[in-house]
Amino acid sequence: MIGFGQQTYVPDDNFEAYLEANGMGDGISNNDSVLTANINIVDSLDIHYLNISDMTGIEDFTALTFLDCSHNVLLDSLDLSNNIALYST
Numbered sequence: 001m002i003g004f005g006q007q008t009y010v011p012d013d014n015f016e017a018y019l020e021a022n023g024m025g026d027g028i029s030n031n032d033s034v035l036t037a038n039i040n041i042v043d044s045l046d047i048h049y050l051n052i053s054d055m056t057g058i059e060d061f062t063a064l065t066f067l068d069c070s071h072n073v074l075l076d077s078l079d080l081s082n083n084i085a086l087y088s089t
Contacts, residue, residue, distance in 0.1 A: 007033040010057035014050050036060050043085070048072065058083065 010016040011032050019025045019034050024042060026035045034057065044066040052072040058064075059082035066088045069078070080086055 006036040008036045008039060008057045008060040010034055012052050012054040012056065015047070015052045015055065015057065018047055018050055018052075045069075 007026065009032060010019065013030065016025065016032065016034065017029065019039065020027075020029050024034055024038045026033060026038070039057075039060055040062050042061055043063050045061065045064060046066075046068045048068050048070045050072060052069065053074060055069065055074060055078050058067075059079065061067075061083060063085055064083050065085050067080075067083075067086060
């Protein structure tokens with residue numbers, strides 16, 4: 001599905017590929033963005049062992065209550081301050 005709504009920047013190719021493959025993208029692979037409306041309703045995200053190094057974009061997963069991003073190559077800090085519904089990581 002290609003839409004014209006608000007976009008969320010997702011620079012990590014592996015993170016974006018996962019989102020696209022699981023119906024959370026904007027229908028365009030490798031464009032560093034997904035539709036915000038597709039991710040701000042997601043409440044659970046299991047993205048372990050995907051070789052993700054940058055979680056930029058996670059801040060727009062505002063309904064997220066569960067996140068497993070273990071066993072990735074997270075080089076930058078992970079800011080979850082926007083994910084106020086999150087209770088399990």
